[in-house]
Amino acid sequence: KNEVEQSPQNLTAQEGEFITINCSYSVGISALHWLQQHPGGGIVSLFMLSSGKKKHGRLIATINIQEKHSSLHITASHPRDSAVYICAVPYKETSGSRLTFGEGTQLTVNP
Amino acid sequence: DSGVTQTPKHLITATGQRVTLRCSPRSGDLSVYWYQQSLDQGLQFLIQYYNGEERAKGNILERFSAQQFPDLHSELNLSSLELGDSALYFCASSVGTSEQYFGPGTRLTVT
Numbered sequence: 001k002n003e004v005e006q007s008p009q010n011l012t013a014q015e016g017e018f019i020t021i022n023c024s025y026s027v028g029i030s031a032l033h034w035l036q037q038h039p040g041g042g043i044v045s046l047f048m049l050s051s052g053k054k055k056h057g058r059l060i061a062t063i064n065i066q067e068k069h070s071s072l073h074i075t076a077s078h079p080r081d082s083a084v085y086i087c088a089v090p091y092k093e094t095s096g097s098r099l100t101f102g103e104g105t106q107l108t109v110n111p
Numbered sequence: 112d113s114g115v116t117q118t119p120k121h122l123i124t125a126t127g128q129r130v131t132l133r134c135s136p137r138s139g140d141l142s143v144y145w146y147q148q149s150l151d152q153g154l155q156f157l158i159q160y161y162n163g164e165e166r167a168k169g170n171i172l173e174r175f176s177a178q179q180f181p182d183l184h185s186e187l188n189l190s191s192l193e194l195g196d197s198a199l200y201f202c203a204s205s206v207g208t209s210e211q212y213f214g215p216g217t218r219l220t221v222t
Contacts, residue, residue: 041215099144
C-alpha cells in the first residue's frame with residue numbers, strides 16, 4: 001500500500017463545475033503539499049498546509065490531520081485548470097523534508 | 112518562474128553513456144532535492160543536499176551520484192545509462208522545512 005493515496009486517478013469535468021480531489025496518507029506529517037503539473041511537465045507548488053484550510057483564487061485546500069486526509073477543491077473550473085494534481089507528504093527531518101508523492105489525478109476540463 | 116533553474120532542458124544520449132544534470136536553487140535556499148519522474152514509477156525522491164552536505168538518500172541507484180557545491184548549485188551525475196533511466200529529472204529547493212520550489216526539469220532520453 002502506498003503511503004499517499006489519491007482519488008480519483010482521472011477526472012473529466014465540464015467548464016464551471018466544482019472539482020474535488022482527495023488525498024489520504026498513512027504516515028505522520030508536519031505538512032502536506034499540493035502540486036500542479038502542467039502538460040509540458042513543469043511542476044508548480046499550489047499549497048503547503050499543516051491545518052485547516054487555505055485558499056488561493058479558485059483553489060481551496062483543506063486538511064484533517066487526525067483523519068490523515070486532505071482535499072483540493074477547484075471552484076468554477078476552467079479548461080486551463082487541466083493538469084495533473086499531485087499530493088505529497090514530507091518526512092519530519094531537522095533540515096528539510098523530502099517528499100513522497102501520490103500517483104496524481106489527471107484533470108481534464110472541457111469547454 | 113520558481114527561481115530554480117535546471118540545465119539542460121532536454122538530453123538525448125545512448126546506453127552506457129554518462130551525463131550530468133545541473134540545478135541552481137533559489138537565492139538563499141540551502142536545501143536541494145533531486146526527484147525522478149518515470150512513466151512507470153511516478154515521482155520518486157533520489158537525494159537531498161543541505162548546505163553542501165548529503166542529508167538524505169532515497170531510491171538512488173549506485174550508478175547515480177550527486178553533489179552540492181559551495182555556491183549551492185547541485186549536479187546529478189548519471190552513468191552507465193540504461194533505457195530505463197529515461198525520465199524527467201526535477202530538482203527542488205527550499206529554506207529549511209518550508210515549501211519546495213521545483214525547477215522546470217530535465218527530460219532525459221536514453222536510446
